[in-house]
Amino acid sequence: MSPERTAVRRRRVDASMDLLTSLYRDSLDPGYAASGKHRKRWWLVGLVAMVIGLMIGTSVADQLRAAPAEQVxxxxxVQRVEDAAATTDxxxxxxxxxxxxxxALSEGALAKDPAAAEVQRQLDLxxxxxxxQAVTGPGVVLTADDADDAERRGSKVVDIDIRQAVNGLWRSGAEAIAVNGHRLSSRTAIRGAGDAITVDYRSLTRPYRIEAIGEPNALLQGFPGTPGGAWWAYLKQNYGIRYELTSAGSLRLNADPGLGVRNAERKP
Incomplete structure (x- = not known):
């Protein structure tokens, strides 16, 4: 018997039904079955997302509940600071x-003593x-403020800028100076406290107003040539900080109430 006939005899009877058997056994496409397995994992992803969302929501809720208390x-x-400032004023x-x-009492008591009257006269000078002592007279006013672009680096007036302006006015011939109404003396401190500028530990508010009593023309012409004038010209040109120096026909600068005679002795 030939090999071909032997192979034909050995074939299964249902060999011709293989295609139908395969369709019955594997009714789903292999790719669809694989995607089904992936879909079964979505419940886990959804659960994790739900837990994370719950945690975020709880955190936001806690912050929202804490915000009113922090604002209070x-x-x-702020109210305590304002009350303290009012008390200080x-x-x-x-x-x-x-x-x-x-x-007034000192002048009345020392009027009959020539030596004491001479000392009082020197104190008055x-x-x-x-x-x-409070002073009045003509002078100039330097008004300064931050640049329009407040987010730009170097666009805000700081304590050293105020000191430079004050020193420039002194060098120009100023006889008395006040910053935002605070009279300056040899014991006055102009410093920075965080974002604020303080004069004798009193915070200043924008815009900054520096009043100087003296001969107006001398101050106007002399200030630009001082280191302080050059400093402010540089700030204006490079950082946009605004300042203006104008003459004033009459200014009044109050005395510094923090000053006083603590120790005194008679010299021969």
């Missing part, structure tokens, strides 16, 4: 009144320069 604390702190005004009364 901030408002209370009242005490300074009271100190100025007491200084005036003390001055030195008082305006030291800041112990």
């Amino acid at each position: 604390e901030r408002d209370q702190l 009242a005490l300074r005004a009271r100190a100025a009144e007491l200084q005036q009364q003390n001055r 030195l008082g305006p320069a030291t800041g112990m």
Whole structure:
């Protein structure tokens, strides 16, 4: 018997039904079955996303609940600072009144003593320069403020800028200077406290107003040639910080109530 006939005899009877058997056994496409396995994993991904969302929501809710309390604390702190500033202003005004009364009593008591009267006269001459007495007269006003672009580096006025302006006015011939109404003396400190500028530990607010009593033309012409004038010209040109120097026909600068005679001795 030939090999071909042997192979034909050995074929299965249902060999011709293989295609139908395969379709029955594997009714789903292999790719569809694989994707089904991946879809079974989505429930786990959904569960993880739900847990993460719950955690984020809880955190946001906690922050929202804490925000009002923080705002209340901030408002209370601001109110305390404002109250303390108002109290300080009242005490300074009271100190100025007491200084005036003390001055009047001193003049009355020392009027009959020629030596004491001479000392008082010298004190009167030195008082305006030291800041112990209020002064009036013509001068100039330097008004300064931050640049329009507040986000730009170097666009805000800081304490050293105020010091440079004050020193420039002194060098130009100023006889008395006040910054935002605070009279300057040899013991005045102009410093930075965080984002604020302080004069004798009193915070300043924008815009900054520097008043200087002296001969107006001399101050106007002399300030640009000082290191302080060059400093401010550089700030204006490179950082956009604004400042303007104008003459004033009459200014009044109050005395510094923090000054006073603490120790005195008679010299031969």
